Each structure stands twice: as structure tokens, then as C-alpha cells.
Amino acid sequence: MNKNFLASLSLLMLVVSSVGAQQRQTQDLILQWGSTDVRYPRNEVPAGQGNKQWETDAWKGERVNAQAVLWTRQPLKNVRIAVSDLKCGKNVIPASATTASFVGYVWTDELNKDRKSGCSDRPNKADWDSSLVADVLEVRKSLDIEAQCTQPLWVNIWVPQDIPSGVYKGALTVSGENFADVRLP
Template identity: 30%
Template sequence: MISQIAAAQSNIEIAWGSTDIRYFHNEKPNDVSGSALELTAWRGERVNAQFVVWNEGETEQGAAFTLANLTDNRDNEISSENISAGYVETVVTDTFSGCGRHEVEKYGTYVVADMIDNKTSRIFAPDDTRGAWMTIQIPQEAKAGIYMGSVTVESKDGTTQVLKYSVKVLDRILPSPDQWNFHLDFWQNPYAIARVHNVDLWSEEHFEAMRPYMLMLASAGQKVITTTLIDKPWNGQTLDPFGSMVTWIKKADGEWEYDFSIFDMWVEFMMDCGITQEIACYSMIPWNLSFQYFDEASKTNKYIKSSPGKKLYNEHWGRMLEQFAAHLKDKDWFDITCIAMDERALDQMQKGIRLIHEKAPGLKISLAGNNHPEIEKDLYDYSVDEQDKNQFSESVIERRRAEGKKTTYYT
């Protein structure tokens, strides 16, 4: 239901939309409703809705929204602190998908509603439309019942409109995200957050900027902390390349030293955000097989290039694996850590696995890549391409589950 609470006529219109639709910024929305929205949730569940705001006038118009507490007829209340909303802003994209070279000139660009802003007010140009995504987190301690809520949209000219909705809270409890059984692994890129927020890498300001993102990730059920052991494990294919969280140092006397301080800070921070089940370390087998280290004698960064199975490779990684395993045991992280690889060939994987077993016995291994039955038993966390997901037999999946291993697929 929409109620008008001011005599002035506004060019701003509002309605409930669908969570299945991305509303175009320059089109009047279809499939919208002014009727009161009805939602249903368990205690502890998070539910979503989308309302739509658009300007039918010929001049720009400001609009801001506020969210009311949820209340039932027995004076029970769910605070608006458990409700968040933001306008869905547009981003520029194209039709490219998959891996490989992105040849921009081959694809026509367009804008799509995708980014949920955290601002509650904005200026609407003539014929401008925006969805606003609303998330309601029902506390586990909430009482079962039917709660009434509202969204108030106030235009710059003083006109106020209200969208009403209800949430039927059932007397069932959804466990907290850290208790969910499904294995979720979204890779994190702290380097991108430092650039976007214009803060120094690994500074106090950097960690403060990252916390809201990582808390949101933990609330989705994320299980894995993404870490890097080397510089550019994916050969810099992302806009913000991943650096190394471990500094490899060749001392002037030829001995090797490994500084794990950034790795430790990152892991401890992520655990404090609630992501604690697994640490994935990329990668012993990077895409370009080049390994940066700091040469103390020349005070410059240098590189070793070698492939799995080669003497130089085995020496370079063998030393590090022994010290890394000892460090993980000191931190009590050894049992949850995986040396992680991404889409590497079978022969390279087999040689890398042999070295891990030799130099760091018991250290877990993960792979996101093709289905390789020859190494399946060596992999604790095995995620195959979606096209290969049916190549795992039910008996293999059940055996792996009984062994406490993770078997997933990725897109």
C-alpha cells in the first residue's frame, strides 16, 4: 500500500518491485505494485525485497528514504538496525564471459543495474528509475508473529510517500552462518579494496575499510580465507593484481628467510570477521612459473623461473614449505591450511603434490580445475568446473565426504 502524507504533488513515484528484475535506469518500471508486500522468514533468516523509485517529471528531483522498526500487535519489535537498503546503481559492462583475453572492441558496452549503494538519498534526473534493495535480518531471538514495517520516501518538495509491508516470522530458527554446512569460497582481493578506498596497503585504515565487506562475506556463510604466497599467482589477470603476503628474502650469506607478518595479519583479521574454517594459499604453481624474491645483497627484487619437478623449483619451494609448515604449526593453523592451485595441468600437479608430501607431510592441498581422478585422493578441497561436476560418481563424493574432504564446483 502507498499512502500520500502531503498535499503537494510530487513527480517522484514509488512502488514495490521484484527481486528478480534489474530495473533499467531510463525506463518507467513495469511489474510493480502499490499493494502491501508480504514476506515470510525464520528466526535468524535474512530476507530481501526491492522497491522502485522513479521520476516522472521534466526536472530533476531529490528523494530520500527511511526505514521504520518492525512491530507486531503484541508490542514485540525488530529494530530498524536489522534492516538495510540502498539504491541499485548502474555499472558499465558488456557481453564477454569466461576466461581468456577480453577483447573490448568486440563487445558493445551497456549499463546494467548492479551495484547496491549505501546512500539513502539521491537526485533523480527526468525519467530516471532506480530500484532500491532492502535486506531484513530477523534476529534469532525474535518472537514468532506477523510484523508490520514501512519504507518512507520523502521528495525534495516535501511530499512524503509510504510503502507498507509485513514479515511473518515463523517459530523456526536458522543457525548462524558459521554453522551452515555448505562450503562457500568467494576469493577475496584486499588489494582492490586498498585502491578503491585510496588507503595504504595493510594500514589501519585499510583494515577498517575491509571490515564491512568481510563481515558481509562471513554473513553469507564464507568458509575460506584467500591468501597469497607469491606475487601475482594469476599473472596479474585482474585489474588489481594480487601481491604476495609472504616476503621471500635471500640473505647476503645465501641463506633464505621468510617474512610471514602480512600473512599473519590478514589471516587474524579474517578470523576476527568470522571466517575461520580454511586458509587457501596461492600458489605453488602459478600461471607464469616466475617467483619473486628480495635479494639482500643487491637490495633489489629478483626472480627465479622454474617448473615443478625441476631441481631449482624443488629447492626453492622445498625450503619454504618446511619453514611455512613450522610457522603454521606455531600459529595452530596447520590443520586448516591448504596449498591451493588453480586450473593447473595434471603433470604439474602430480610433481607439486609429491614435493608437498615430502617437505610438509600432512599439509592439505586444494585445486580448482578439471577432474583428474589420478590425484583426487590427494586433494582435500577439490572444486571442478561446472561442466565437469557430473564426472564425480556418487560413491566418490560419499567417500570424500566420509573422509572430511570438500567437493564442490565453480562457475
């Protein structure tokens, strides 16, 4: 096997553990891994149970992406997200090699009618009403989330070229002013 291949880079799921389960009951907060291929509607509860963990293979020097999905029944104030160091024994991919961004929503009148996110010629424009779609990565470091809304979270990981191969594990933390931090191992 090629030594430049990073065997498996693993950022464990944003599953609500004992603290998270209590948080889920008090705030009706849902946090789960989603798919990077899905544009999550803003005003719908994310479908399904989500994945219990996010796992991918990555080459040294490669950038990999993941998407988590947050939904809340209550308004959340000053929400922030952060990725921890990713560790494999004594080896570390530092948190500085990651970014965590809020996915912003934009108005469109020619995208996502069938929720397959395709662009093409639209002969009958009347068939394509305006809609709000998840599209842009926000540069803001915090934001307020309205009640009954979905907020996708985008994670980038830049795998160092000189990192030893292995299974690297870390966590994503969601914090804010009016709810307890949710740290997902």
C-alpha cells in the same frame, strides 16, 4: 510447526495512499514493490502496477531482501530512504536490524543483452553492446534522481534469532528536499 520459524514477516507495500496519491499527481512519482530477480532499466518506467504489498516467510536468524522501484517525471533532490521498526503487537524488529540502499547502475558490455542477467561465454562480442545495468548497492545515504529515471531501492531485514513468531509490519519512507515525504505503511 518448528518454533524457530517466523510465521510471516510482512513489510507492507509502498502504495501511494491519500498523501501519496496527491504526491503522485504533483510530482508524477511512482513507487512500488518490484522483484529481487529483476534489474530495472534506468530510463524506462517500471512495467505493470507493481505489487500492493511485500510479504515473505523468514526463519529466525535469517536475512531477507526486497526491492522497491521509484520512478519520477521530475528531478528529485537529496532523496533518502528509511525502514521503520517492524511490529507484531508488543514485539519489535528494530529499524536498526534493517538497511535500505539505493541500487547503483554500472556499465557493462557482456551482461543483460536479453535482460535475463546471465553471464556466459560470448563468442561474437559484436552482439553484446555496452549497456547500463542495475547492479551495486550504494553506500551513499542520499542522492539526486534525474527526471525520467528509475531508481531501485534495496531493503535488507535481519530477523533476530530470539524474536517471537508472528506477522511483523512496517513501512518504508522516501523523503527529499523538493517533494513531500512518501511514507508507505
